[in-house]
Amino acid sequence: MAPPVLLDQLLHERTAALLQSATDYRRYAHHLSSRLHHLRKTLKVRRRIPAKAGKSASTTPADSAAASKYKTHVPSVTELSADKRFAGIFLLAAERAWAHAMETKVTMENNAAGAPERKRHILSRLAKARKHAAALESIVLNADSASNPFTDYEILQVVTYTALLAATGDIESRNYEKAVASFALAYTGLSGLVLALATADASDDDNDMADLYRDLISSTVEPALKFSAIQVDSSARSIAILALAHKYLPTSPVDKLVLRIAKDETKAKELLSGKSDAAEALSAIPTIQWRSHTAQLRDTVVAATILAAGAADEQLFSEVLLPSDDANKLSLREKAVRFDPALLAWQDAVDAVHEAITEVTNSSIEGAQQRVQELYIVSTYANYSLISRRIARDNVLVSQLRSALNKRHKKTSSSKLAVNKSVSAKVRATTGIYDTILQSVSQIIELPGVAADEALSNALSSLQKYYSSLRLAVAASGFSQASVDASTYWKKAVDEINCVDEMALNLDDVDNDNNARILFNVDVPGTRKSIMAGAATSQSFSETAKIVEETKLEAEQNRGSQPFVIDTLTSAAIWFDNRTGRTKFVDFERLVDLDNVASLTPVPSKPVFFDTAFNFIGYEDGIVQEATAAAPTKSGIEPEVTAPSQQDEKKTGWFWRR
Template structure:
């Protein structure tokens, strides 16, 4: 039998040591041990009580983030963790009590104060009735706030666990759905009860920021329960309150003097808004009124939030930025009436009406960023840098994202005018993407120009080859990015059918392709076949550029986007390519002559003289292996042949005395006439004597006698 079924394993039947051991084990298995250190069993002194932070909405958000809630098992583990914390907190604060189902709550054994006994209900829904702290208890120890908020969070976790199980199953049982609604209602009850305590009395000692957290959390739980019950009218009101409260909390933590913890908490609020609150608010609002599709989220929240709701007052007290607070509470920003100023857009003879306030506001914001960019570009005193394009790029990127989200929402909706609305949105999307990519190309072109200037300056100063090679690689990468951006413009809807724009983009591709070939050629060895081939390809691309097409019938002078996109200096590029190609061909010709000289010298090795006899003749390349031609320097000078060692050794064994005696009786003239016959005879006699001596003297050995 498991622990729950065994009566001896229940908390009331265990001794204190076993109970403390169980709580300790549960605490070690908790999801976030750092935030659990506040709930310790030993009593705290006054200073520790003042320093111990209460469990509020920001603490619960950190708990959720640390728990990585995705599956039903994650929610179950999170609920068990909350149960352990809640039980230990009740034990620490001495408010833990047991109520039997048959016992009258008024006669129940209560171990708390008299105020606790007065808060007992007539029909307890569980064997542990939630302790409702009084303002005096909250003022004494802020940890009492965790009694209701932890119970609310645990009920929400149980509901999400059951809901996750329902999503994974093929069929949904009505009992499970009823269980989800009951858990969410219980969570709403606990949170709203605690919010009422804080709002009704100022003795609790909680700040306005803490009260806004509790009100927002209570509204969020109420909205989740109403949405699950398909009560869209209640859900949209509660989501509007939660949206306003969370935005106010994020604004209160933003600012130049904000700490890292404040920034992290503000990010948690924004993530919750983006992932849960805003999509749910839009969905509930569309179910109530389909015409709200084109309204901004802030306008929808302002429309449904009650005027006398306490969240409005709390946001005004907490938030620091007065302008953003006014925009939040009134539902109108600086671009809220954007539809009145920008009701339609025209792009390349295509006109589309703007029906969505969000899209119109994004386009107005992007045009405002363009005004700042145009002023920067027109200012001749300051040098334009690449970061000057960042505000415009970010604004147009936000516009593109807003349009894409609107297209997705329009495709998922039903209606008679959906197709017409989607077609207009595609035109607006092409317009925004065209402007975004044009500014990106202009920024990359500016970066490439600065790199080319740096390379030219480095060449004059004699910069290292390594730094020049790295700059050339970066320059080639920038031109690759520009060509990819141009390809993205070509792929936009409606561009292929626009012949003037297509021709202009084709010429622009050739312009930047020629620049890329020139940068690639500069990185290669001058005069090499690859170098000359790159320059020739660049020359071919430059000759195919149509400068009239790049003008777009004068549109580049009147439209800022066209001026930024088709800003091309074709004559300068043509001059650069011509000079580079001429220099490469000269280097190639010089290398070819040198190679021919090498081949000629190799073919006529040993025959060509070193000294040039004709002053008009061009000297021939000489290699080191032609030193053998020294014998041909002059006819009178001849090298002395080498005498082998064998002849020196054999000289000692030739019988010159006998040959001198026989030759002395013969006149010199007769000896000269005999010729080679006498010498041959003498050599034959010596050979016979040597043979006889070698036969007789067998004991003689050595390297010479063995040959």
């Protein structure tokens, strides 16, 4: 036999229908009509039965038209005892009426024409839905325990569904006093259903159903309950939802049903009493102290989240941050994981304060401006705590990466100037975390009230320069030590670490404030010493590499010719020998060439030298003169001798007359 149609099935069908537009609600209503028709057909139930035997007794035509000859079949207790599926006739009819009302409401929101008529139609549909659900509720509650086929869990579903429909009709009619009571009843019932399902050994179906109940509570019931309570009493704005539900919960058997079906008796009593951690948090944390500012807590939700964050902090400090044997046994990865509960708790506190600021800003209560100022102080305190722990977690992560990077550098030979891919990847990851830390410090600087605190602002500015110097130092290690980029990064890192003011980092309340203790716990002298050493090493390698390059360039230019021994011995050439691993200052091997000086022989002279010298003496000019003087003249006329030009006088000799 199929299970009865109750709240769990209706929620599944609502979720599957994806109700958003008027068309979706209309399609959902048609689906419900089809289901109701098939259910009646299966149970062999006539939709209408004769109202009376014979004709109506009405005398006037109007009364005859208004009087119905038939009435809707209402399942009896006997039918419900025989088959629980008869309950689906009530609930499907109620859900269909609710779907028609929501369709009209969405249509009215999109088109305001005919608003009064549509509003009356919405209220009539919701009243009809409530009537169907209330009829089933009265049957299951008034039935004898012996003849009642429904379990406590199913009865609570019926009561909760009826309260939801009643609350929807009351809030549509703006009857907020009834609406807050109905929503309180629905909240208690849904929370009881969650307690009955959400157990350690629950099945997947039970967990999915519990998630549907939680979604309905968070998306519909809690906002409507808060809104209705504020309309009734403006002071309810700072009261927790659980306390509001307990305050406005009407007399109902829902409390007994919750106690019967809840698997966790402690949580059930907490639900029904309204006394939870959120309700008692204000008495535990009445005020918040941040630096020189004090703010009073008025919102129980904010107080509860801060109290939970404080509890998570205690565990974090005891396990990770405080020096102890257990903390020393943890690896860096395990320490980073231990930060997650505290970070989530403080994030919840930040979200709660943000929501409280939004609610107070949009409200018209008295003293709203003062409450907003107090909430801004609480917001700064919560954000400051959250970011401080985030920076502490990032420091743990970056210390893990830096230790791995140092091990990698030790394995690499000192003579190897190139950086492999593994080192480059670790350098990129480390610089990325330092970028995150610098961004977090910038977020603290931008918090309200920090700019007016001169001591804290100076400390944060020095902290920013400190982490910037570490980032530059790590980035420098990603290049070869002899490169220009490494020297540039090391120089910038030295400038940044020299600008850090150690006195500014020593705040007055650093020992009493956990946030300041984990935020400004830095080693400036040790960092400055390591950066100076790295910069000196890089400069030494850079100068050596520069001299080597100059020597190579000179050797390339003088290729094919051997330098003089005296120049080699007096030069300041310094280079690194890769074969021996030592630095050479002079080339003593050139001293061997001095032994060859004694065996040098002069170059033999050749006759061409003498010929050249003889030609320069003017031997040809003498021959020409003698030949001219001795030559006879045939005509008796002396030959004309031209004087040599000025250019020929300059270019004399055998080389110029070839």
